[in-house]
Amino acid sequence: MASKRISLKRLFQYYDEVLSLPHKSEVARELRDEDDLFLLLVYSDMLGIPNPAFYYTLELYPYILEKFHEWHIRMGMEKSPLTGFRCC
Template sequence: MSLMEKMKRAIALYDEILKQPHRTELARELRDEEDLFMLLCFSEMLGLPNPAFYYTLELYPMIIERFHEWHLRMGMEKSPLDGIRCC
């Protein structure tokens, strides 16, 4: 193994050691960001004005699969939207 490969492995190990304590925090932040994004996408159906409706309309087919997990995480047992039957 060359010196350059050893240095790359040492840097990768150092990076993993630094990231380890923050993994749950990063996962929570990503989940919160996704929750906000889902709320923005479906706010029009919930009766809230959505200024970005035109831009989020084409994303619905991709995020409809994750909608069920989202509304359960938000504390809603059934889908709050009449047009989406996921439960």
């Protein structure tokens, strides 16, 4: 009975991989776009866009500093586009 469960579990894992294989790049692109949107929302106050949740997102800055650095390098900016905010 245990070997049947293991083989059934493997079958479900294989089925899931087969279905998701052609869409891995699309999923990765969507996740990257969501991360970019989140960074925009968090740093919007520094960009001059009013952010009503600025007080709550302020404590997230130390945790997403590395993501911000990767983002502005990916966007083709050698230095941080925000004045007074150094990440490099």
